[in-house]
Amino acid sequence: MPHPDLPVRVPAMPFLAADVGGTFARVALMQACHDEGRQVEVLAYRKLPCAEFEGLAELLQSFVDSEVRTSVRHGVLACAGHVKGDEVLNDNSPWPIHLAQLRHAMGWDDVAVLNDFEALGYALGNGSVGASRLLCGPAAQAEGPVLVIGPGTGLGAAVRLPIAAGGHVLATEAGQMDFAPGSIREREVLAHLAPHGGYVAYERIVSGPGLLTLYAALCALHGETPELATPEAITVAAAACSDPRAVEAMEIFCGSLGSFAGSLAMIFMTTGGVYLAGGFLHSMFTLLERSAFEKRFLHGRSVHAFLSRVPVWVTEHGRNGVLGAAQWYLRRGVP
Template identity: 75%
Template sequence: MNAATGHLDRPGSIPATLFLAADVGGTYARVGLVQVSKDDGHQVELLAYRKLACADFPGLAELLQSFVASDVRTTVRHCVLACAGQLVGDEVLNDNSAWPIHLAQVRKAMALDEVAFLNDLEALGYALDDGSAQGTRRLCGPDIRPDGSILVIGPGTGLGAAVRWPGTSGGRVLTTEAGQMDYAPHSVREREVLAHLAPNGGYVAYERIVSGPGLLALYAVLCTLRGETPRLGTPEAVTAAASACSDAQAVEAVEIFCASLGSFTGSLAMAFVTVGSVYLAGGFLYSMFALLERSAFEERFLHGRSVRALLSRVPVWVTEHGRKGVLGAARWYLRRGVPGVARYASAAG
């Protein structure tokens, strides 16, 4: 281990056939016990899996310990974590995390030899390399899966994005913090919302609008602008009311959310010249698929002028989150010998 960089000095194969893989979001953590396939040493098998609410545990180590106590009947000394945010030193920086995450603390509390880290959307990028259609629905664009770069976007507790370029051994995934880019309003109403969120001007990130909490914030702002008191308290309640057309502010909030997601997605597809597919990932989006279908998402995604011809060739899919993040993290860990990709907490802590 190189103490200065935290990277593995001699990348190679996983030193154990069993390891933990966790996909840790702001609300839920999905944890699996993974085994390197006995039939194919390049594949992974999920032996146990649980979805746990982060709020039920005082920290990540306690959450992982609970999974080990209930589902793991053998010693596991290696773990890979897919978390929203980026690793700076030993700490995962993320405004939406349920608790501070320090890799050395997790390693010590779990008595692990090694803890590896990658971004959660990066893990999803590696999970989509098999082209599986399970839990995936086409939102717009042609009903094909063209070869080429793939864009993965995940609105949840926050907003993440990653890009996967094809290549040997599953290609390469680039993580981003695109959700932290400045929100760009498109309509007069969106400018009113932005002015309410930042009455003195300044920075408003896309994830303040395009996320679960963002949808709820949109609803509250629209109620305020109409002089009404918000009566819905969760993003799920807002989407349910919008589906039933039982609350005008909920309907408008979902319309702005979907349209803004379309603009954000189209802008990233242009920035990275996405010629493969776009995947919108997460159970939150999957549950509101019908609302997305009849929204302005596609029109805003396509933008205008000459770029419309490019983006109209790109299929956009909505895919369930499920176990994809855990499997993607495990696949990345298995392939971690790619130079410049692996990031680790050393055994010295």
């Protein structure tokens, strides 16, 4: 993870970095590395299901007990949502996260927190597409802001500014924006979800649970009983064209994701490209390719010329969250 403005004062001892999602937490034991071309060394790494633990402290302690053979006094968390006072506020968190309690339970001197997509922005916005797959747009990358989007348990987004502007990452709550239907069918779905009007967030449609919501709404509109109970089952059925409601739900999901990504790309003028992050999207790459994603991403009229020059990549989430969190932590410096 090259980073030209690494502060002189970095932790000499290993520290924990955790990327905490609504379903899984990815935890790593990290250490600053001064080898040329590399900044962070991963000493140990595990992906743990949140549902198996009573709280974040128990999950982190399980990792320490099984993987760590040295003293750890510092940690950094990449979490969805934002910090208010001592608490991480996130509607999709599997348990409450209170920083003072966590610091005491782990016996740490310090715990730092950043948004999970802010962490992804630091990892993915460094000019290297790695194992990413090009979905649409030109393969060549230009200098400029980079947008990172990921539908999972919720819908996250962040923007990395170019190096000339400091390379900082702006966290957002873009997933909470009002859903904007792009077709008559989507208007019918929105009316079903909010029959008396009111607020429906994008993440209620464009997320793993959102795909399930779409499927159930479409079944209701057709007067049918839903037969599929998980986003994974809907994705498989859509790929096999074995369930017409699953196919329709996936079409709306992909089209809405395209509109959402295109709108944010316009707002931030992301000439550096757009990353769609997460194993959920990576596993449905073919469905995205043949969907209305690109058409909806490009929008229309004069903005089409700009958006057609913006590359859109699909990438695995993988270790990027913990790597980006560690990069930010080293840049921030340790108290």
